[in-house]
Amino acid sequence: MGIVENLTELKKQLPGHVTLVAVSKTKPDEMILEAYHAGHRDFGENKVQDLLAKQERLPGDIRWHMIGHLQSNKVKYLAPFVHMIHGVDSLKLLNTIQREGEKHNRILDCLIQFHIAMEETKFGFSRDEAVNLIHPETLAELHHLRVRGVMGMATYTENSDQIREEFRFLKRIFEELKASVFAGREYFDQLSFGMSGDYQLAVDEGSTMVRIGSLIFGPRNY
């Protein structure tokens, strides 16, 4: 199947409140343009350098999502245009995003990444770290960023019970934060989880943003 068919099929399955981020990492401009010309606007990349290069070459109304690990010293490159930063995993990064947002007179939307998988390699806060480090007073001073919600990646496994548990854990953290640190902040309403292999499960468990690559663009060769 082609890219447009894959997109159409996916959009048919996804509830209206779920944003589909088409993960175009490693894929050429032509493929992105195919999706673009079919009306798709939300694309995700996991490397700053690739995201910048593509943003420069491709249409200006694409909404670019930074979905990978982001180093603080690279925020400045994204700040002028990025639509959403999914992987905020430190207070330092949060503060840098605030500073760069201020410089560019923008309010940068971002998500707090949580470590929900069993693997050691995935980035993100633990629940306790987030609760201990992110306070309402801290947030009140960050006028150039908006924490829109949470993001996480489940363990890479065939065991759907485990994946479901991890998604539920993330949802619980979201609910807890929404009732405490983010109480009264209506914009804290996004849950970014679910990829090609587990997006249906993710939607069942309350995801509002799925990040899907290979199911749209085909497998990646690194």
Ligand SMILES: *Cc1c(COP(=O)(O)O)cnc(C)c1O
């Ligand atoms: C690559 C990637 C995806 C998409 O993965 P697929 O399995 O190809 O859908 C989603 N989220 C992140 C953070 C990624 O790096």
